[in-house]
Amino acid sequence: MISNSHHYFILSFSPWPLISSMNSFNLLLSLLIFLKFNSFICFSLNILNIIVSSFIWWMIYSDEFNLEGKNSFNLDLGLKFSMILFISSEIFFFFSFFWSYFHFFLSPNMEIGLNWPSNMVEAFDCLNVPLINTLVLLSSGMTVTMSHHFLINGKFKLSSFYLMITIFLGVIFTILQLMEYFSSFFSISDSTFGTSFFMLTGFHGIHVLIGTIFLFTTFMKMFSIISSKNDWLSFELASWYWHFVDVVWIFLYFLLYYLNS
CATH class of the missing domain: 1.10.287 (Helix Hairpins)
Known part of the structure; x- marks a missing residue:
């Protein structure tokens, strides 16, 4: 009732x-x-x-x-505020892992020769798959922004087209990340660098997967019989989450790949 x-x-x-x-x-x-x-x-x-x-x-x-x-106006505001709180909690979640990473990065142990990463760990080349993944994810951020712009202006075909490209790029990113994992010369148990690397990139990959599902759900709603202003709200919330994933990856690329390449 x-x-x-x-x-x-x-x-x-x-x-x-x-x-x-x-x-x-x-x-x-x-x-x-x-x-x-x-x-x-x-x-x-x-x-x-x-x-x-x-x-x-x-x-x-x-x-x-x-x-x-x-739906109602107050409920829309509540959903926006909830998403802001959720993203804020995710920021602190990743902040804790970055804190742990910097702890080992700035003061490596003597047991590994005061080197970071240790000589036993072969880090990834930042100009190989990581750079491709960076371009893929940044491109997806651009396409989801264009899709949102066309949706607001009532151009649903163009909006669905760019959203489909965004979802495709998200899937490509996940596939490339898995390929990188299987080709890695170190595991999560190989030194603190391996643990930090797989924890940070692994949780980020899970967030990319969740964001892809979020965008795919919005994509399916575009083809529903009845649409409302809440479609714009769900798209806006999904784009917020996707841009957050983009920003986290930029930090990951610079800290885990570029500085250790």
């Missing part, structure tokens, strides 16, 4: 938030299993579960707004 005494609607029961939370917890467990027993299948299945549950949850959320008309 919807109350008329406030500007928000009472959420109906949905199992998808609980399912998504359980999948996120299982992802961490599968990551530990992967690191301990080198079982990539369990980790891959949990990533697939997160993709499917997140996509279904966002589509149901879209139907509540577009088909049932449960």
Whole structure:
């Protein structure tokens, strides 16, 4: 039942938030299993579960707004503020890993010859795959901005075209990142550099995957029968998140690749 005494609607029961939370917890467990027993299948299945549950949850959320008309101006402001808080929490999340990285970068241990990275670790060439990934991700930031611009001006075909390019670039980035992992000469357990490298780039890769799902959900909404101003809001929130991912990668490229190349 919807109350008329406030500007928000009472959420109906949905199992998808609980399912998504359980999948996120299982992802961490599968990551530990992967690191301990080198079982990539369990980790891959949990990533697939997160993709499917997140996509279904966002589509149901879209139907509540577009088909049932449960959105309002105050709710839009609340969603924007929630996204700002979420991105702020993500900034502090990455800040903690950058802090750890600088701790080892500025004061390497004597056991590794006071070198960073150690002589046993062969760092990646910053002008190879990392540079390509940087160009890919920065290009995707440009295309998502153009797509948002065309969406606001009512040019849905051009908007969907540039959004499709953005999603494609996000997938290309993920594939190149996985190829780099499999071709790496060091692992997450090889010195503090290996741990810092895979933790930072790994969590960033997960954020790229989440952002790609977010953009793909927005892309699917463009072809729905009913569209509303909330389509613009969801696109705006997705573009905020995508630009945040771009900025984090610029720091990662400079600190992990350029300085250690």
